[in-house]
Amino acid sequence: MTKAHAYLSINREDHNFIDAIGDELTKRLIDDPINLPAISNSLMILRSILASHFDHEESIMKEQKYPDCSKHKNSHDYIITLISSSISSLSQECQESPTELWLTLKKTLETHIKKYDDLLVLYLDTCP
Numbered sequence: 001m002t003k004a005h006a007y008l009s010i011n012r013e014d015h016n017f018i019d020a021i022g023d024e025l026t027k028r029l030i031d032d033p034i035n036l037p038a039i040s041n042s043l044m045i046l047r048s049i050l051a052s053h054f055d056h057e058e059s060i061m062k063e064q065k066y067p068d069c070s071k072h073k074n075s076h077d078y079i080i081t082l083i084s085s086s087i088s089s090l091s092q093e094c095q096e097s098p099t100e101l102w103l104t105l106k107k108t109l110e111t112h113i114k115k116y117d118d119l120l121v122l123y124l125d126t127c128p
């Protein structure tokens with residue numbers, strides 16, 4: 001099994017795990033939308049898992065000389081910044097609704113997967 005093929009299976013597992021955290025966060029927001037510390041804590045866990053997932057993707061992109069590496073990395077950076085600003089806005093007095101913050105973030109993650117990760121997977125599938 002090549003590194004690229006190993007990556008493909010890890011990537012699917014990571015994405016499923018990230019989805020599961022997202023579902024947990026959605027449930028938490030429905031059950032107790034004013035428990036901001038718990039919501040912030042879930043976002044911090046999500047940020048840390050995503051940061052290591054992104055590092056892994058970026059190292060594979062470099063290794064495989066992926067042509068759209070820098071655009072893909074910019075999107076990763078944007079997502080981490082978005083989560084960090086969501087966490088800080090939850091701790092401020094005039095915070096946006098946590099549900100709105102999460103819906104924006106969830107949509108950004110889904111778009112990232114469709115726009116960047118799926119293309120990377122297609123590229124890696126053609127690598128020897």
Ligand SMILES: [Fe+2]
Nearest residue numbers: 011053057117
């Ligand atoms: Fe990914």
Ligand SMILES: [Fe+2]
Nearest residue numbers: 057072116117
């Ligand atoms: Fe990605």
